[in-house]
Amino acid sequence: MPGEARLAPYACHPAHSRGRLVREDESPTRSCYQRDRDRIVHSGAFRKLKYKTQVFVYHEGDYYRTRLTHSLEVAQIARSISRVLGLNEDLAEAVALAHDFGHTPFGHAGEDALNACMEPYGGFSHNDQTLRVLTRLEHRYAEFDGLNLTWETLEGVVKHNGPLLPLNDGKHLPVTIDAFRSVWDLELDTNPCAEAQVAALADDIAYNNHDIDDGLRAGLFSIEEVAELPMVGPIVRQVCDRYPGLERGRLIHETVRRMINAMVDDLLTETRRRLAEVRPGSAAEVRAAPEAVVAFSDPMLADQRPLRAFLRQRMYRHYKVNREMSKCKRVVRSLFDLFMAETNCLPTQWQQELKATGGEGNPLVRARLVADYIAGMTDRFALAEYGRLFDMDAKI
Template identity: 55%
Template sequence: MLAPYACDPTDSRGRLYPENESTFRSCFQRDRDRIIHASAFRRLKHKTQVFIEHEGDYFRTRLTHSIEVAQVARTIAGTLNLNTELTEAVALAHDLGHTPFGHTGEEALDALMEPYGGFDHNAQALRIVTSLERHYAEWDGLNLTWETLEGIAKHNGPVIGVLPYPLAEYTARHDLELDTYASAEAQVAALADDIAYNHHDLHDGIRADLFTSDDLMALPLVGGCFAAVDRAYPELEHHRRLHEALRRFFGLLVEDVMSVAQSRLQNLQAENAADIRHAGRSMVQFSDDIWIQLKDIRQFLFERMYRAPRVVEMRERVTMVVKELFPLFLEEPELLPREWRDDVAGAGDETALARIVADYIAGMTDRFALQEHERLMGREVL
């Protein structure tokens, strides 16, 4: 049974282009399935979180991260009696707009796109599912429901002020009410993202020898998890001990979010999904105490992982790849693949052309970006 404030597929606001409903899948199930089968989703396999793809087979990629986020989101949504299919759809789509080379690539592309309106990966995800996926006979994009598009656009909260170009362009045709909060399902997907990366970045950092278990034992929340494992299994070998401690840390975050969300939803007494959107604050959050301690963990990760010397060196190299490819394609758009040239021919000005180039580069995987750079520039970066 869904909660009264959950998104009911039978009450969906529908799709931009009307379709006949499936006889055996809800509209949110179809959204989830279309996302899984999208080309952009498959490319996440070769897009990285922190480490470049060739650095190791066991580090998280955008694809494995998205699957982990979807698993956490489903669990929380089910406990809160929300629509798990919509939650999963938003969770699986939330990173579709990421560039190659993680946030490093995004920062480089955003700087290059500054004269043309900038670049934002959340807005790019919406652009992908509404325009750049071109497989269907009757429309561009995946023709997802309003609720899924809303979740992709504003799962992190209302989008106010100057809108990124993809959001402004799309909402002019199909209003996603960006000044309100998203559904509870989308809010769950956003917090599941936080939970997943706080957990797996600690694990990946250990595997990369950027810090040790002793370092983690000094962190809030994590240190207590290690202590609990040591009490229960005093002779446990290193890898099992690490896994058990981080598993407890993972569970602690999930349980905290569920507890806070249950309390806030009970206090709100929401009668429908619209009450969630107009509540004035997110219903799905960490407790204040956990949030404060997570700030210390994030600071640790920033200093010891994201700004580690070997990571910074790699960031500088791959930043050069994006910085050299972008002006090259802008000056010589005939170098773009054949399927992109119709868009180039229809570009009315340099801004439109720059957005096409940004779309192309943003869609590259780490591997392909490196290969294209070597092919076009005649030298290896790594």
């Protein structure tokens, strides 16, 4: 494939892919990872991200980021980093674009509410749900459920934040990931490939910086307040010294873009140092390394801690955000309770699925199906469904 010769030895090479669970003839014009990316972009789950919350519920303003715009930003950062390191850009992009597929409506508040509802039935996590979407819930192809992605893309999505099952550790795994092990071993006790490691840290870079951007523009805190943070302050002063009297919107953007550059540069420097130390000769050696090869430096990690603490206190726990999230949790809980008690209120196709899987007489199966239905909702669909079910004046 074009460009494969430019890949580093430790990158994931399409020619060495472990293939797909259901065997298919590969494309003559696209590598297997390009094809994965394209399937992800054309999926229904990808389109739904447009109306799923990042921090602000979709109706609070068109400017704020959604899961879709966040995923695109993560993919852009991941591609840029992968290009410099000689990694497979297409695989990194595929992991970045799919990593949030399992998120519920209303962001982490919705996930917390659904997890609480599902606690007696095995719990709920967005990472586990992402694997369900990619391997079961997308119904597009004639020969299989899911998207039939390559082993490397599935491994990268499931393990992008690191190993899930350290050796000799019998901790409980999320239900779908645990069940999938018997179908296809994703080697949960090893590091992910370098491309997935890049996607994970690109996610950190994107949400830390863009949450600052959204929080500033929403008026939850001021530029003067974030300038007190160790990483942000020097950059704000650089911008102000170079552009005295710069208009506030441009000041915010200039600060955020320089912060992204600083984090990317630090990641590249530290990753090159680790690669030189480990000297992996293949993607397998990256997986077997004693620690991740893609990482931030210790000083950068130290600078990020007060930044995350600030965002947690001043943005994620801001009373205005809390009020919205409180309402959203009630929506999720109410929908779950109603559908569990009255399955005849589910849409016809979901009732048919419930009957086909024996969920009518099995609470575990029924709860997982209800969770699948709710998790697949967008913010606006969940609000509309709540209105249809609980507002006597709403149209059915």
